[in-house]
Amino acid sequence: MKITLSSLLLTLFIIITTTFSHLSATVDVIYDSAGNKLLNGIPYYILPLLRGTGGGLTLSSNINNNNTCPLALTQEPFELSYGVPFIITPIVFDEDFIRESYPVSIKADIVADPCQGSKIWKVATGDVVGVTLGGVLNTPESCFQVVEDDMMPGLRSYQIQHCPFKCGLNSSTSFSCYNIGVVSGAGGKGFLAPTDVIFPVVFANSFGGTSVVQSL
Template sequence: MKITLCLVSLNLFIFITTHSLLSTASDVIYDSTGNKLLKGVPYYILPLLRGTGGGLTLSRASKDVCPLDVTQEPFDLSNGVPFIINPVLFDQNNVRAAYPISIEADVADPCRGSNILKVVTSEDVVKTVTAGGQFDTPESCFQLVENDMMPGLRSYQIQYCPSKCGANTGTGTDVICYNVGIISNSDGKRFVGLTDVMFPVVFESSFAKTVQSE
């Protein structure tokens, strides 16, 4: 799978370093209607900036290929598929900023495998996101941090944090997390992967009625 980055090099990952496994920030994450993001509830993951494509979805790179890739819908009005976000270390109803999470697509998987997202390295050494991950493992470890690209509009950056999950959790003092964004291939298809291009997102409940948080 030939994937090239637009404008920047993959060697320049933006990362954050924290001084402890879990950030001291206790801010909860909110959906697009101002309700707290809830564990186990499906949400569409949409770009903050309209005119930049639709929501995240799952798709095949080619026929019969598994696992499915995480991609972005090309059209603004396409929400993609819903995703469920679950805290990894703590059994909390609300998702909090800078806490490790798993992200799972809430759709039937034709590959009949796990729908939990994971980061993989392709033959071209480009780290992309696919389905087929496992809960509480380094390759499936993400977090959400607040993005202030547009003050007054609440949005978030998805980050990949392999050292916050799995057997090595808590063994180091510094944690490095990589931004997750959009990588386009030569055909213009938009894959989700590790990139230094910011990709602020919002979360929209997939239910017809707004989910009310506690």
């Protein structure tokens, strides 16, 4: 039987679709703090799991090098401050829900940005490494994933990780992901950066009614 290019492409499409459907059925969905599935395109506050460890994630001037731009990801010092909301978007597969270990983009849901640049997270490199805005979709420096951690049995929480090898064109031979957590900056202010320390977080819907911080 003669195999045409169109039949070969059709077969390849069926294989890819079937494989993706199987993976989607087996990979766990991420849930918000109210027990609802984390939705693509919906803004959420990113809050620490443990009470008394500060508030939600927010934006500040770049405290690493004293520059105003790009804005850096920091943590509110008071636990009742939820910070600003963020939108998590799948990069490779366009689904309604956010799934564990899938590469995602994280974007600040803000109207006014004094830097007037991209609102996508990226891991800045150079003299000081930290998480800032100014990222580009589907690039190694803006590639993240969310995985469930087991910090407190019975309480569902997650760890955000930077996974550069999962997005774009990456010349690195490393297939590692790195925890994103809060480290101490100038004046004791906490800012986001790759770290060995686990920073368990929960996601609270910013539309109201479901913004609940889990407590121990």
